[in-house]
Amino acid sequence: MPLSPPALATRLKAVAWRWLAGLWLAGACATACAGDAVAVAPSHPPRVLVLLSYHPGFGWEDRILSGLTEWGGATSDRPVFHVEWMDAKRYPDAGQRERLTRYMTGKYAGQRFDLIATVDDDALAFVVAQAGLFGDTPVVFSGINAAPERIVGTRANVTGILERFDLTRTLDTALVLHPRTRRLLFITPDSDNGAAMRDTIDAALARLPGHPAAEHWPTPRLDQLAPRLPRVPEGTLVFTLGSIPVRDGELPLEPELVPAYVRARTALPVYSDLDMAVGHGAVGGYLNSGLETGRLQAAMARRILAGEPASAIPLVHETPLALLFDVAELRRLGVDARRLPDGSTLVNAPPSIFAREYRTQLFFIVVVVLLLVLVVAVLMVRGFMQAARQRALHHQATHDELTGLHNRSGLAGLLHALPQPGGDGEQVALVMLGLNRFKLVNDTHGHAFGDRVLVAVAERLRQRCGAQQALVRFSGDAFVVMARVQGEDDLARLRGLCDALFQEPFVINGRRIPITAAFGMSTAPLQGLAAERLLREADAAMYEAKRNRSTAVVAFDSAIHERAARQFQIEASLPEAIARGEIEVYYQPIHDVRRDCIAGFEALARWRHPDLGWIPPPEFVQAAVETGHVGALTQRILRSACEAFLPHLDAPCEPYLAVNVSVSDIYASDFPAQLAQTLSEAGMPPRRLVLEVTEDMLLGDQQHVAAALEQLHRQGVRIAIDDFGTGYSSMGYLSHYQVNLIKIDQSFVRRILDSAPDRKIVRAIVSMAGDLELGVVVEGVETAEQIELLRGLGCELLQGYAFSRPRPAAEWAAGAQAGCGMLP
Numbered sequence: 001m002p003l004s005p006p007a008l009a010t011r012l013k014a015v016a017w018r019w020l021a022g023l024w025l026a027g028a029c030a031t032a033c034a035g036d037a038v039a040v041a042p043s044h045p046p047r048v049l050v051l052l053s054y055h056p057g058f059g060w061e062d063r064i065l066s067g068l069t070e071w072g073g074a075t076s077d078r079p080v081f082h083v084e085w086m087d088a089k090r091y092p093d094a095g096q097r098e099r100l101t102r103y104m105t106g107k108y109a110g111q112r113f114d115l116i117a118t119v120d121d122d123a124l125a126f127v128v129a130q131a132g133l134f135g136d137t138p139v140v141f142s143g144i145n146a147a148p149e150r151i152v153g154t155r156a157n158v159t160g161i162l163e164r165f166d167l168t169r170t171l172d173t174a175l176v177l178h179p180r181t182r183r184l185l186f187i188t189p190d191s192d193n194g195a196a197m198r199d200t201i202d203a204a205l206a207r208l209p210g211h212p213a214a215e216h217w218p219t220p221r222l223d224q225l226a227p228r229l230p231r232v233p234e235g236t237l238v239f240t241l242g243s244i245p246v247r248d249g250e251l252p253l254e255p256e257l258v259p260a261y262v263r264a265r266t267a268l269p270v271y272s273d274l275d276m277a278v279g280h281g282a283v284g285g286y287l288n289s290g291l292e293t294g295r296l297q298a299a300m301a302r303r304i305l306a307g308e309p310a311s312a313i314p315l316v317h318e319t320p321l322a323l324l325f326d327v328a329e330l331r332r333l334g335v336d337a338r339r340l341p342d343g344s345t346l347v348n349a350p351p352s353i354f355a356r357e358y359r360t361q362l363f364f365i366v367v368v369v370l371l372l373v374l375v376v377a378v379l380m381v382r383g384f385m386q387a388a389r390q391r392a393l394h395h396q397a398t399h400d401e402l403t404g405l406h407n408r409s410g411l412a413g414l415l416h417a418l419p420q421p422g423g424d425g426e427q428v429a430l431v432m433l434g435l436n437r438f439k440l441v442n443d444t445h446g447h448a449f450g451d452r453v454l455v456a457v458a459e460r461l462r463q464r465c466g467a468q469q470a471l472v473r474f475s476g477d478a479f480v481v482m483a484r485v486q487g488e489d490d491l492a493r494l495r496g497l498c499d500a501l502f503q504e505p506f507v508i509n510g511r512r513i514p515i516t517a518a519f520g521m522s523t524a525p526l527q528g529l530a531a532e533r534l535l536r537e538a539d540a541a542m543y544e545a546k547r548n549r550s551t552a553v554v555a556f557d558s559a560i561h562e563r564a565a566r567q568f569q570i571e572a573s574l575p576e577a578i579a580r581g582e583i584e585v586y587y588q589p590i591h592d593v594r595r596d597c598i599a600g601f602e603a604l605a606r607w608r609h610p611d612l613g614w615i616p617p618p619e620f621v622q623a624a625v626e627t628g629h630v631g632a633l634t635q636r637i638l639r640s641a642c643e644a645f646l647p648h649l650d651a652p653c654e655p656y657l658a659v660n661v662s663v664s665d666i667y668a669s670d671f672p673a674q675l676a677q678t679l680s681e682a683g684m685p686p687r688r689l690v691l692e693v694t695e696d697m698l699l700g701d702q703q704h705v706a707a708a709l710e711q712l713h714r715q716g717v718r719i720a721i722d723d724f725g726t727g728y729s730s731m732g733y734l735s736h737y738q739v740n741l742i743k744i745d746q747s748f749v750r751r752i753l754d755s756a757p758d759r760k761i762v763r764a765i766v767s768m769a770g771d772l773e774l775g776v777v778v779e780g781v782e783t784a785e786q787i788e789l790l791r792g793l794g795c796e797l798l799q800g801y802a803f804s805r806p807r808p809a810a811e812w813a814a815g816a817q818a819g820c821g822m823l824p
Contacts, residue, residue, distance in 0.1 A: 046079035046114040046305050049134075051127060053120035053143075054089040059254055059276045060290045061119050064142055067294020068117060073302045079114065088122040089243075090251055097126065105133060112137075115301055118160075119143050121151060128155045138310040142297045146196050147448035148315070157309065159300060161293055161316040165197075165241065165273035167204040170285030171211070174237055177283075177335045178269055182235040183213050187225065187262065189242040189252070190218040195510050197241050199452065206459055207404055212237075222246045222253070222261050229265040238262060239271045240282075256280050269333055275322040279347045283333070284325030292320035400473040402451055403458035411472040411480055415531040418484070426526050429494055431481040431553065432538040433501075433517040434546060438477040441513070453513060456506045464501055469494075480538070485523070495521075495553045502551070518545035519553040540564045547622075566612065571623045573609060578632050583607045583620075585640045586806035590777055590799045592653070593787065599797050600656035600690065601648070603641035604806045605633070625662060634665045635674060642682035642689070644809035647816035649688065658690040658720060666693060667704065672711045686716030690741060694722050706737055713738035720777070725761065734772055742769055746780020746800070753785055759793065766794045 050068065052061045071078050086100055116134060118124040120143040127134055128151060141148065141160030152158050175181055186201055188194040198216055205211055219225055222244050232238070240259045243252035253261065256276035263270045263281030272282040275289045296316065304310050323341060328348045330337055337346070398410035406414060418428060435457065442450040457479065461471050465481060472480040481498070485491055498519050505514045520541025524534045537556040544563065545554040554560075577583055584606045592599035607615050624630040638659055645657045665671050679686055691712065709719055720741035721734075725748060734742070744765055748758045762778070769776045778790055781800030790798060 045077075047112070048079040048081050048301065048305075049108075049113045049116045049137075050081055050083045051116065051118050051123040052083070052085050053118075053122035055085050055087045058089065059256055060143070060274060063276065063290030064119050064294040064297070067291040067296075068298045068301075070295060071298050071302075072295060073298075077302065077305070079305065082108075082113070086122055086126065100126070101130065101133070104130075108133070114138075115140065115304055117141070117297060117301060121145065124148070124160075125151050128152060128158075131155075138304045140297055140300045140304060140310065140313075142293050145193055147446070149446055149448060157311060159304075159310045159313040159315060161296060161300075161319060163288065163293075163319050164317065165200065165288055166286050166318065166321060167201055167239075167273075168207060170271060170273075170287070171204065171208065173285055173341055174269070174271055174283070175211075177330075177339060178237060178333070180235050181212050181237050183215065183233070183237070184211070185215050185217060185232060185236050185238045187217045187219065187238065187240045187244075187258075189244050190220045191242075192510070194218050194242055199509070201239075201241075202459070203455060206455075206462070219244060221248055221250075222258070225262070226265055229262060232266060232268060234268070236268050237271060238266065238268050239273075240277075241273050256282075269329070275324050278324040278326045281329070282326065283329045283335075284323075284344075284347075286321045286323055288319045289322035292322060296320050403455055403473050405458050405461075405479070406470065406472045408472070408474055411470075411474065411482070411535075412531060414470050414472070414482060415529065415534070418526060418529065426484060426486045427523045428526055428529060428534070429483050429485045429491060429521060429523045430534050430538040431483075431494065431498055431519055431521045432474060432535075432542040433479050433481070433498065433519045434542050435477040436516045436518060436546065436549075449508065452508050453506065453515065456508055457515070460501060460506070464497060469497075478542070484526070491523070498553050499551075516551050518542050518550065520545055520556065521553050522556040537561075567623065569612065570609070570615060570620055571627050574620060574623055574627065574629055575632070577607060577609075578624075578629060578636050581636065581640070583633065583636060585637060585644055585809045587644070587809045587812045588799060588806040589804050589812075590655075590658070590797055591803045592796055593791050593798055594796045595653065597653040598651075598655050599653065600658055601645070601809075601812065602658040602692070602799065603637060603644075603660075603809070605637050606806070621662075625664070630662050630664055631668060631671075634659075634661055635678065638675065639678050639682060641809070642678060642684040644813070645688070646683060647813040649685070651816050654688070656688050656690050656718070657684070658692050660692045660722065663693070666691075666708050666712075671708075672715060675712070675717065676715055687718070690718045690720050692720045692722040692743065695724065702736070709738040720775075723779075725765065734768075734774065739774065741775040741777060743777040743779055743799075744795075749778060749780045749782075749786060749790070749800070752789060759789070762790070762795070763793050770794070 050065065052058075052065065054061055056062070065083065069081055084100075084104065087096065113134070114137070116127055116137050116139045118127055118139060118141045124139070124141045124144060127139055136157055138157040139155075139160070141158070143163045144151070144160065145163050148158070148160065148162070171184075184205075186198070188197045188201075195218075198218065201214075201216075205214055217225065217228075223246055240262050241255075242258070243255050244258055245252045246261065255272070255274050257280060259270050259272045259277045259281040261281075269283050270281050271285055272278075273288050275287040275291075278284050278287065300313055300316075303313060323344050324347055325337070325340055325344050326347045327337065327350065330340075398406060398413060400407045415428070435453075438450065438453070441453055454473070454477065458471070458473065461479060461481070465471060468483055470482040472482065474480045481494070483490075483494055485494060502516050505512045507513070520538050520543065522534050522537035522541060524530065537560075540560050541554045541556040544560045545552070548554075586604045586606050587601040588604060589598045590600040590602060591597070605617050605621070607617075607620050609615050621630070621633070624633045641657060641659050648655055648657075676686075678684075679689065712719065718740040719738055720743055721739055722743050723745040724742040725745050742765065744762060748762055752758045752762065766776050775797060776795060777797040777799055778795045779799050781787060781790065781798045781802045783802055786800075787798060787802055
């Protein structure tokens with residue numbers, strides 16, 4: 001039945017609404033799906049934790065934070081900053097660290113940062129200590145006063161900016177501004193930071209020959225200085241560095257307020273190291289800028305967040321500087337502002353002709369002047385720059401960067417530039433000195449500390465040597481003193497100077513460090529001087545002194561040349577001798593006088609050189625140490641000794657095998673693995689092996705030594721201390737380290753029949769070893785009388801010629817299965 005027009009219209013309207021509803025529902029679903037897709041992979045900005053050591057309002061850190069949070073990168077790359085303050089200045093106790101740990105653990109539990117930015121030492125130390133909270137998150141630091149290694153340790157993914165004041169440039173500028181200066185006064189905190197500042201000051205002064213006399217006033221509080229400041233004489237420049245409290249019990253003043261305190265009590269020029277101090281009493285100069293430090297820290301952070309490893313970004317050793325001066329102080333002191341360095345920024349500057357209303361006139365004047373001098377200026381600047389560059393390059397090529405002394409290239413120039421002799425018998429004397437056991441200083445205290453020792457030695461040389469001597473840092477720990485001499489009197493004076501150089505200990509970072517050196521001297525006539533021969537002879541004489549452990553000056557002679565040639569031949573032949581197995585293993589038995597049997601064998605290396613014949617073991621072992629082949633030598637002896645020991649494994653008395661190892665062997669990270677492989681391949685049970693080490697090995701890093709010995713002990717290997725009583729003996733390490741045996745040195749046995757003190761020492765060592773459940777082996781036993789006496793003192797394990805000389809290992813194999821009472 002056909003629909004009427006109204007009914008038809010109604011039907012069409014209903015259909016249209018249904019279509020519209022369907023389209024709306026489809027669009028809504030598509031939008032929701034798109035929204036879900038976006039939600040699955042949201043784009044989050046990086047999260048950066050900024051940890052500052054002190055408190056809000058501390059000017060230095062506030063300015064670093066301002067520079068850091070400026071960011072400076074693209075807006076889309078700006079991270080989310082989470083800023084926290086440690087408040088370590090007002091609350092330096094450990095309780096504050098514990099509260100901060102609990103607070104941050106609760107606040108950031110389950111969260112991860114993409115980067116941590118720290119300011120000053122306490123913040124960096126906190127982050128390094130909180131490995132569980134921060135993991136291996138990259139760290140970029142600023143405001144670290146000394147070498148960061150003392151804080152960072154082995155923590156990876158760390159870089160940053162050191163806080164170092166460029167005293168040299170500020171002092172140069174100050175001496176120009178105050179030409180009548182006769183004295184320099186440095187006020188610093190009486191603390192570790194203050195000691196580091198004073199070291200930096202002394203190093204800078206050492207690079208400024210002819211500077212005025214300098215004096216340090218380290219002080220724990222400023223009120224001690226208040227009565228002294230008005231009495232400081234005219235012609236003195238006062239430098240204030242660091243944070244110092246006014247009175248006991250008060251917090252230190254912020255660094256920019258210390259100059260204000262000093263300035264209020266003296267009319268003398270006051271200088272500081274921070275840009276914030278300008279306007280608070282400091283004159284100005286090249287000053288550390290907190291704002292620029294923060295900006296530089298942000299630039300390094302952007303590189304890390306962009307994917308660059310923090311370890312690949314070099315440390316910045318010089319704090320960004322601002323060149324500032326206080327106009328009010330300059331006027332008070334009568335200093336002409338036109339003498340300031342170019343690029344200086346003025347604080348408290350009065351209105352000048354450079355104001356806006358004079359800009360048009362100044363512009364035309366400047367244009368005219370520039371047009372007149374442009375060509376001349378360009379030529380002059382170019383000439384000056386080229387000359388300065390040449391001077392800088394020459395100085396860099398001929399001087400040591402660390403000490404400021406001439407380097408090896410500079411020494412060659414000094415020798416070739418020597419004038420012709422002025423009289424008969426005039427000679428040049430070259431003394432080469434090498435520091436003794438300097439590697440131990442580096443291994444114990446770190447290379448940064450070692451560098452400070454080298455700087456201190458160079459300064460001692462400058463102080464003690466006169467203008468007639470030239471000073472050179474020849475290589476790592478070797479220095480050269482060159483002098484023109486005429487006759488034995490001059491040579492005697494030069495020897496006396498060398499003898500006195502190291503009589504007084506060095507004080508490094510407040511620590512007294514006794515340092516000695518070996519001296520080698522060579523002389524040659526000025527006429528027809530052969531510089532290379534002179535150097536070679538001085539070097540050979542110095543190594544002769546090291547070999548003999550002499551601290552007196554050793555003069556070169558033909559015997560030294562012959563010994564040097566022999567040493568060279570030994571060192572050249574040693575690698576092939578090790579590789580070809582020419583170094584043989586001899587056994588010397590260790591006799592158990594209680595059981596009347598062989599308790600063990602000590603493996604001893606023997607080398608018959610094809611040209612030199614038998615070479616004493618100390619000689620070729622020392623050559624192996626000096627040439628870096630001691631590890632290969634040790635592995636060869638270990639393998640040969642273990643393989644030769646196999647026939648003794650089933651001997652009734654179950655003897656052990658003792659093998660000597662060096663300090664570098666124990667410290668090598670792969671030594672335990674190599675040892676385990678050697679024992680496994682040779683079929684040698686670890687419990688039958690004893691590694692003999694000297695007491696010197698135990699003088700290094702206690703934690704490192706303990707870990708190395710513990711790892712060997714877990715493998716089943718036993719440890720013996722060789723030559724006990726002759727080195728730096730300490731009863732403490734016998735219980736602290738994993739030690740099983742001690743070997744009493746033969747020097748005590750040699751005199752034991754006639755020396756009551758030696759008998760008491762042996763008896764005491766045996767008694768102590770018994771209390772500690774340690775075995776005791778007595779070396780160097782040569783007579784029956786010594787055997788009986790030592791038996792009476794409680795010694796059971798004896799070794800020496802009284803039983804047998806060292807013999808090839810194969811000769812002992814025949815008696816391996818003999819009874820306990822038999823010696824082959």
